[in-house]
Amino acid sequence: MYAKIHRHLINIEQGPIFFYVIRWTFVSLLVGVFAGSASAIFLKSLDFVTNYRENNLWIIYLLPIAGLAIGLLYHYFGQTVIKGNNQLIEEIHNPKKIVPLRMAPLVLLGTIITHLFGGSAGREGTAVQMGGAVADQLTYIFRFRPRDRKILIICGISAGFSSVFGTPLAGAVFGLEVYVLGRLRYDAIFPSLLSAILADFFCKFWNVGHTDYSQLIQIVPELSLFLLVVSIFVGILFGLTGMSFGMLTHFFTKQFRNIIPYPPLRPFIGGVLIVLFFILTTSTRYLGLGVPIIVQSFSEPIPIYDFLIKMFSTSFTLGAGFKGGEVTPLFFIGSTLGSSLSEILPLPRSLMAGMGFVGVFAAAANTPLACTFMAIELFGINSAIYMGITCVTAYLFSGHTGIYSSQVIGDPKHLILGKEVGQKLSEKKKMKNLKIKKR
Secondary structure, eight states, X not given: OXXXXXHHHHHOTHHHHHHHHHHHHHHHHHHHHHHHHHHHXXXXXXXXXXXXHHHOGGGGGGHHHHHHHHHHHHHHHOGGGTTTHHHHHHHHHSXXXXXXXXXXXXXXXXXXXXXXXXXXXXXXXXHXXXXXXXXXXXXXXXXXXXXXXXXXXXXXXXXXXXXXXTOHHHHHHHHHHTTEETOOOGGGHHHHHHHHHHHHHHHHHTTOOOOOOTTSOOOOOOOOHHHHHHHHHHHHHHHHHHHHHHHHHHHHHHHHHHHOOSTTHHHHHHHHHHHHHHHHHOOOTTSSXXXXXXXXXXXXXXXXXXXXXXXXXXXXXXXXXXXXXXXXXXXXXXXXHHHHHTTTSSSOHHHHHHHHHHHHHHHHHTOHHHHHHHHHHHHOSTTHHHHHHHHHHHHHHTTTOOSOTTOEESSOSSTTTHHHHHXXXXXXXXXXHHHHHHO
């Protein structure tokens, strides 16, 4: 009788699942505490240096020296972490070596220096790298096997993204969606979500606020067949824009590598050219994050060239070797383009700015679901249909490229290609990355 009961208990799924939940709840708590606190430190530091730069514009002239410092720092101390976000993605695909903890302080310092002296960059990459690097250190403590390490790094990515933007749902899905096109890893969904929620909680625990976008979209027209067609059309434009940003960033990165063999000189020379651009324009509009311009684009007319200048300045800054993320500049590019398009298309300015905000990001990062959730968390549920249409269409039309070169193609974006072509594209990307590493 006891043997029958024992066998019955073994066959119950909920027993192992219960221990799985307990285990990953504890791990997610640790990831949330460390990643959320790291993001809090980063965001407070970023606010301080941004305010200092805006009140002391003379510091922008020192950007070349700052670039040289970043270049030397990574050349002599950061060779093992220089690939950044792509290194985390590669470890998810093929776990080999624990991500060095030095990734966190190096990217934090590099990003703060970039923003202090006027580089055009974002913040997502920094938070994701800090979250992933800190999370992976738990491998030493818990002796995780490779399959568990994959989930752990996903948790770190989700936690970093969630805490830096205050979007736990988007952060959780971003970690599951970003490393492979066309597939989601559902065995990581619980720890990814919990890590994202806890990281956001602990970031806010340190009294760190985020930009409030909840009241920016005031008018959302009822969806009609005509407006559906308009939404798909603008989604196509945002998709091509996101694709262009990714291609431009890769282009500048390649050119700097080919023309300047000594890596520390790349951000130095890049910094000289950015300073010359600042002298010509005498404007800080395209430097740093550009959050005030993003907010402005929801209610005021924006010059059509704004998104182009920001696209070039950010891709050039990152291609030269400065540190930071791409996402907030993508918000700038998308929202200003959407705001400009509202002058000729029959959708409210604020709605178009919001659609561009998430649409260009969805295209560049190949994360349509995460961006749709982000739109709901930032702007509210009322505009969700428009945001979803935009993100999915933009994702489709951005092709199989993006800002993260280590992404692989799980399933192609459309049936026209078929799986065989998708796999060939993925192999082609891997070979291209291998050639770049050898250089």
